[in-house]
Amino acid sequence: MTTKAEQYEDVRKQIASVIAGETSRTARLATASCLLREMFGERFFWTGFYEVDPNQPDMLVVGPYQGTMGCLRIPFGKGVCGAAAATGETQLVEDVHAFPGHIACDSRSNSEIVVPVLDAAGKLAAVLDIDSTEFGAFNVEDQAGLEAICGDLLTIA
Template identity: 70%
Template sequence: MDKAARYRELKAEIESVVSGETSITARYATASCILSQAFAPRFFWTGFYVVDPLKDAELVVGPYQGTLGCLRIPFGKGVCGHVASSREPVIVPDVHAFPGHIACDSASNSEIVVPVFDANGELAAVLDVDSTELDAFDQVDQEGLVAICDTLLTA
């Protein structure tokens, strides 16, 4: 099965598992687990940083699979903060070359981050996936993860 087909399959699986679930935490935890298991070991760290409603322009770690993550990331800082500010997905082939990269785990070498929007179009979180491989992510990963994130809060 090619990677695009695998993402379509995973999207359907995630939607099926979270159907009717009202807890956003449970939805994020489910997506993190399914994605991490499906693409291990390429997906070294898979999880969500959630917009903190009590802190202006700051992300707080949410459900994830992997090693210890950063607890908080200000908008505009690092890859996740950049995506929170820009509201656009980013593929980083070499995190060590990304200006202002925050090294939550020194084993990470490449990263993809995708914004997650609520039903009102407001930023709710970002999905962050790290790999120990350089240049581990491509347009197919981005399209697959965006499709999953687009339905995560509405499935």
Template identity: 65%
Template sequence: MQAELKKSLYADAIKELVSITEGETNVTALMATVACILSEKFDYYFWTGFYVVDPAKENELVVGPYQGTLGCLRIPFGRGVCGAAASTLETQLVADVHAFPGHIACDSRTNSEIVVPVINGDGQLIAVLDIDSVEHSSFDETDRVSLETLMQRIFAQ
């Protein structure tokens, strides 16, 4: 996708999502809406959704709202791309998931991935946003900056 088109689509998505979610406090509703809009807007997204920190299980993510094929049900912190994002609190931008140490293949068709930590207004990790693509090297700095900005605008209120 051309860089300018990608930037424009993200600007539209952020504007739309901020407008739609204004005043909404239910985290599940917010996550479902974000996953839906992003999945619809970006044709290179194969799987779009959230893995939520499970308060009943220390250091474990559980699948949350998503769009796409069946996702893994649970992912421990530190395991795979999602677990790495959860344990480091840093966005993981992976051009080839098959070369990522400890990669978890929830769907073997995934070839690249970006995972963004979702931090609430109290500074606590509540989830990770996971986006997969069937193409290699689908995600870049535009995706990283735009998705980090979106997560902050929607969830850190």
């Protein structure tokens, strides 16, 4: 049986292999959301990206994702995704209902992890948002694996 760390390393390699040479940010993010959902299944109830809107740099807009309908726009500083965008730090939330200002895009979500995605210049381009119907579904092992993947997404050639 493989460990969670091994699963993250495996999916990281898969994503890197598929996106190598791909210049489309949409294709890169779509690939990552698909492969993460495939690897972790239903534990990753909603898996996708909110991208920084180039016309409104303090606003996130839904990007490629796997799952139920997502919120279309999230302002920086609002909810878990907005907090990650505003602080530039991963948000690991065991119970989203206790998170101040949580945005309930789908009421079945109970825990969430949101990881900033930086472009090659080190500027925030998006956040990876993963929701689970389970409380406390994510831990520091998930954080480390997802941060490594997000570190590669827009920086590897």
